[in-house]
Amino acid sequence: MKVLIIGGGGVIGQKLGQRLAARGTLRGQAIDRIVLADIVDPAPISGDVPVDTIQVDIADPQSVAKAVTADVDVIYLLAAIVSGQAESDMDLGYRINLQGTINVLEQARALGTCPVVVFSSSMAVYGGDVPDPIGDHTPLLPQTSYGAQKAMGELLVNDYTRKGFIDGRGFRLPTISVRPGKANLAASSFMSSILREPLNGQAAICPVEDDFPHYYLSPRMCVENLVRGAEIAAEDLGTNRCMQMPGRMWTIRQLIDAMTAVAGPEPAKLIRWEAQPEVQRIVMGWKYDLRADRALSLGLTADDSFEDNVRYYIEDDRPAAPA
Numbered sequence: 001m002k003v004l005i006i007g008g009g010g011v012i013g014q015k016l017g018q019r020l021a022a023r024g025t026l027r028g029q030a031i032d033r034i035v036l037a038d039i040v041d042p043a044p045i046s047g048d049v050p051v052d053t054i055q056v057d058i059a060d061p062q063s064v065a066k067a068v069t070a071d072v073d074v075i076y077l078l079a080a081i082v083s084g085q086a087e088s089d090m091d092l093g094y095r096i097n098l099q100g101t102i103n104v105l106e107q108a109r110a111l112g113t114c115p116v117v118v119f120s121s122s123m124a125v126y127g128g129d130v131p132d133p134i135g136d137h138t139p140l141l142p143q144t145s146y147g148a149q150k151a152m153g154e155l156l157v158n159d160y161t162r163k164g165f166i167d168g169r170g171f172r173l174p175t176i177s178v179r180p181g182k183a184n185l186a187a188s189s190f191m192s193s194i195l196r197e198p199l200n201g202q203a204a205i206c207p208v209e210d211d212f213p214h215y216y217l218s219p220r221m222c223v224e225n226l227v228r229g230a231e232i233a234a235e236d237l238g239t240n241r242c243m244q245m246p247g248r249m250w251t252i253r254q255l256i257d258a259m260t261a262v263a264g265p266e267p268a269k270l271i272r273w274e275a276q277p278e279v280q281r282i283v284m285g286w287k288y289d290l291r292a293d294r295a296l297s298l299g300l301t302a303d304d305s306f307e308d309n310v311r312y313y314i315e316d317d318r319p320a321a322p323a
């Protein structure tokens, strides 16, 4: 089978590509080829399975047609611009996160092969007057353009599935932490940088109080859930193809304590506390707990403790210290 990862140059896309290349199977079949598609040239991946890379702009239907071809069995749609950028540039957010999603689904429809499509949504689809905790039947009322674009993507995944054009499934990713690489334009970026930078001996700014609660998942567990998400049988999913991916609720203080438990007291001393009203305005709408009962019952999982997240970062992603 052939697996296409759109957004394959991004943090999750790269890790998913590596995991699938090492695993060699998906949905009970051998993977013959993995294709990483992205607007930037994805970093190559080596493994037992051949991994190709291709440059694709999902906002351009002709470009999408080069990647979404009839021999593709499973499509991961991870390409997106992140929350802070979609909020500050509304046109760009709608062009990539909504029109780009439509372009990919339309091309999948045109194939006539009903490929599996795994869509990465976000818990930013929730907001406004919601119960706490949020459950599987809480209405979606996003309070950012990014969240609105993801919520519309979920409706499209359900509708294209209902029509028999795709076998879709969408998962609302928790905030992924500890995210490797550099800080990005996501409003949640600090939820990794306050750990990642200090673990690398660098200073970091925390823009919220230490009792700020939020819902997290490690990159490693996110990838396992995306693999599992593609494998769930269509009949087990029913008509509502979109759900919360499991995570766990921790406060900033618990994140820092977990870092200290794993890496000692020095990293925490590198955190500076500095209120940032624009970041606070967005993330204060994300303070509730979530229940992912449906995904848990379908075999997806969360990390056991935030200490695991810190350990996974050190094992999988922390750059080697200079000799």
Ligand SMILES: NC(=O)c1ccc[n+]([C@@H]2O[C@H](COP(=O)([O-])OP(=O)(O)OC[C@H]3O[C@@H](n4cnc5c(N)ncnc54)[C@H](O)[C@@H]3O)[C@@H](O)[C@H]2O)c1
Pocket (backbone or CB within 6 Å): 006, 007, 008, 009, 010, 011, 012, 013, 037, 038, 039, 040, 056, 057, 058, 059, 077, 078, 079, 080, 081, 082, 096, 100, 120, 121, 122, 123, 172, 173, 174, 175, 176, 177, 179, 188
């Ligand atoms: N990381 C998180 O905390 C988190 C939380 C919730 C949801 N998500 C969602 O999960 C997905 C993956 O997240 P990530 O952390 O790997 O993000 P990322 O920014 O690292 O990766 C996204 C990739 O999409 C690519 N891209 C952007 N515009 C494109 C276009 N027009 N055409 C093709 N590719 C384009 C980017 O170049 C990038 O490589 C995204 O859809 C994101 O919205 C992530």
